[in-house]
Amino acid sequence: MIGPLVEPESVPEWLRPLVKVSGEVDSRTFTRFSPPEDAYTRPAAVLVLFGEREADGEPDVLLQRRADTLGSHAGQVAFPGGGAEDGDGGPVGTALREAEEETGVVPSGVRPVAVLPELFVPVSGFAVTPVLAHWAEPSPVHAVDPAETASVARVAIADLVDPANRFTVKKAGAPWKGPAFEVDGLFVWGFTAGLLSVLLSLGGWEREWDSGDVRDLDEALAAYRARLEEGVTR
Numbered sequence: 617m618i619g620p621l622v623e624p625e626s627v628p629e630w631l632r633p634l635v636k637v638s639g640e641v642d643s644r645t646f647t648r649f650s651p652p653e654d655a656y657t658r659p660a661a662v663l664v665l666f667g668e669r670e671a672d673g674e675p676d677v678l679l680q681r682r683a684d685t686l687g688s689h690a691g692q693v694a695f696p697g698g699g700a701e702d703g704d705g706g707p708v709g710t711a712l713r714e715a716e717e718e719t720g721v722v723p724s725g726v727r728p729v730a731v732l733p734e735l736f737v738p739v740s741g742f743a744v745t746p747v748l749a750h751w752a753e754p755s756p757v758h759a760v761d762p763a764e765t766a767s768v769a770r771v772a773i774a775d776l777v778d779p780a781n782r783f784t785v786k787k788a789g790a791p792w793k794g795p796a797f798e799v800d801g802l803f804v805w806g807f808t809a810g811l812l813s814v815l816l817s818l819g820g821w822e823r824e825w826d827s828g829d830v831r832d833l834d835e836a837l838a839a840y841r842a843r844l845e846e847g848v849t850r
Contacts, residue, residue: 696718
């Protein structure tokens with residue numbers, strides 16, 4: 617099922633626009649990539665978990681940074697998630713299981729509120745279903761397995777939409793370019809940044825930012841790592 621899993625009025629007011637619009641979008645809202653005909657794709661799901669900060673009640677979202685030693689997507693920031701397994705019972709089950717395994721999220725405190733269309737990720741061959749959820753009863757989170765996850769963070773929506781933290785990256789010699797964020801010591805790009813960017817717009821949170829600020833991906837990553845070594849973060 618694609619679209620709301622609950623009545624929009626039953627979620628916090630700040631999350632309602634996103635739940636309402638979830639039934640009106642298709643994969644083209646989020647990506648231009650479609651799987652080639654007869655191509656084998658592996659089903660996967662990610663948990664886009666929105667909560668409220670204890671200090672001020674402002675909304676945030678859960679992100680993790682993958683371990684630098686992984687063979688694929690090393691060091692990249694992502695939503696908790698992964699490939700489907702027998703017994704998951706669908707994307708919601710996959711997203712909750714993976715989030716628990718990777719970040720220690722307690723599934724009983726998570727309320728899935730909407731399922732988005734399946735999105736094809738060419739580099740991995742995954743067909744990823746984003747599951748939107750509200751963190752009704754937050755639990756402590758951490759990198760459960762340091763071999764897979766380097767860190768876990770709750771990032772404020774206000775920081776993600778801050779124009780100072782947003783720009784566009786491109787790969788030299790390739791036609792691809794996409795949105796990026798540098799916030800709370802995290803450099804977010806690729807699939808995760810693309811999905812985040814659209815969700816921020818659909819949720820009514822987006823602020824005007826300089827989409828014309830286009831940076832070479834390798835150079836931007838190198839500058840980010842240099843700042844980390846110097847202890848300087850945005």
